[in-house]
Amino acid sequence: MSDKQDKATAYWKENLRYLLILLSIWFAVSYGAGILFKTALDSIKLGGFPLGFWFAQQGSIYAFVILIFVYVRLMNKLDKKYGYDE
Structure with missing residues (x-):
């Protein structure tokens, strides 16, 4: 039973690591590019609109x-790694 518990714990640790990394990327894109670096990015135009906007x-x-699709792919690999795939 302890081996099964260790496997489940390792699975969730990896899952949480993926979540933290992906949510950090999303935060950097949404908050960083959209708010913090908006002024610098506004000098670049995309489709006639300032890039910060x-x-x-x-x-x-x-x-x-995009991060949702990346997460699905990572989780499919993780499920196979730990034998939780169907």
């Missing part, structure tokens, strides 16, 4: 959707 309005959403 674009990140604040749409870039963080796109980044979040």
